[in-house]
Amino acid sequence: MKRVFFSLLFLLLTGAVALAWTFSPALLDPAPLQAMELPRATPPAGMSLSALPTGSMKSRAALAYRGGRFSDEREFAMTAILVRHPRGDLLFDTGFGRRLEQHLAMQPALMRATATFSKGTPAAEQLAAHGFDPARLAGVVITHAHWDHVSGLDSLPGVPVWVTAAESDFIAGGGDMTSVARSLDRLELKPYRFADRPYLGFTQSLDIWGDGSIVLVPAAGHTPGSVIAFITLPSGARYALLGDLVWQAEGIDLPAERPWLARTLVDVDAQAVRANIAHVAAIHRRFPQIRMLPAHDARAMAALPVFPAAAQ
Template sequence: MQPAALQTVELPPATPPQGMSLSALPTGSMTSRAAFAYRGGRFGDEREFAMTAVLVRHPRGDLLFDTGFGRHLEQHLALQPALMRATANFSKGTPAADQLAAHGFDTGRLAGVVLTHAHWDHVSGLDSLPGVPVWVNAAERDFIAGGGDMTSVARSLDRLEFKLYRFTDRPYLGFAQSLDVWGDGSVVLVPAAGHTPGSMIAFITLPSGARYALLGDLVWQAEGIDLPAERPWISRALADVDASAVRENIARVAAIHRRFPQIRMLPAHDARAMGSLPVFPTAAQ
């Protein structure tokens, strides 16, 4: 579906159960320049890039979306390209697993860690979540196996238990395919390839009616959707496997944003957006 066709699309129904909630688990940050984040950004505009996991609690199973930084950040960072390390400064926080444990949450009860994609800064925290299933689609699993430097951390982690999921041919907000995880419209995944082959977006609807879109790295800052704007060429060359697919998905999500402004768009690394979420153990419901 082309973005213009969204004008005839209604907001998808959802019946999220009582007890469902959403919390942020900030695990650290990176500082860089807006000029590296979106086309048109200024070198003089310093930005904080969030490294935040998102916990979605649901009676049928709790899911952690991405992990942020883990306990072995220094080793993981050393595996990354020199250009990336040279253009950013990293600040280590508390790993998501340790935050959960500090408040009595047994990570063994997680139904899974759902990866928006498998780049190092989204999987680093798997080093402290042994035995938790890692949800990926087949395209992202294959990318991990042969993705070079950008998936070296995922390959370095021992005994990851992958749980493969498949999208169905059921449209959702202009995306041709989707996966309704729990069958109630509360957690819906859609394919958004381009940044990586198996990148995806998660649409979350809470009992209060609040709606969120976990965009992963489709864009790095909110301007990517608001303007809209893709990454500058140097960042595209470093991070995206298919820049044209990223461009198409940005246009699609920007159209969703215009049509349904009540859906809160959450680029994974926008500290302003991620910082607006309640931090575990507090939660939005």
């Protein structure tokens, strides 16, 4: 019995040490970009970008990136981004919706146990309160279909939801990860395709309005159809909406991936995520003027003007 006891104790201790190691610092090594210039863009007058905060979540830096501390409590933003353009206004992600409690109850118990959530005003209600009819949106472009990026679609019935074909398939068969998307009434998916046109080292891209002001690139890994949106405003200001490629800015600045536990829970292809993090980190080093916006970094989102204010 003693031998069995000590064997089990050894296995438990070994497992605990191994798990603790997965939270330790481990930096990725991005390869330098080949010589390139910033892609040309001619954003039209009147184009602008605004943030619509819809709530937040509190968790620990250690759960967001390798090397983060458990003692470092972080606010994780739940923010929609409105990009107004003369050819059509687009909302990027939605944050929390009216039925947050219902949507949250559909999520894994471990996720609910490791975070606390604060509900704000849904993006659609913020728009309507300032005279912007949400029905006039050309679409909602989701960076991916996880619940906290689509919850607000419950307030946007009938607005087209722009998704890649891979993400549309993921919604249909993604199990618990896409249960909220499947539960939404009148969800009008609008799949789109990328062209074989390189953009900042990505082999494919979609220039939505043909002027270089809003360009999507595929960044599969977190989900099969995750995307990054590059936005260029008339002032010359440039942004990259990273979705959940990383959860906090350190993911790109260091760069570092999520710890093993988080990767296992939320990423469908951790190796693809790792490669995309390294590539975006290389873009960040080559072009620091592009403001990197991880969807859940409250510090980055707080620097944006809140609707109806706008950056132009």
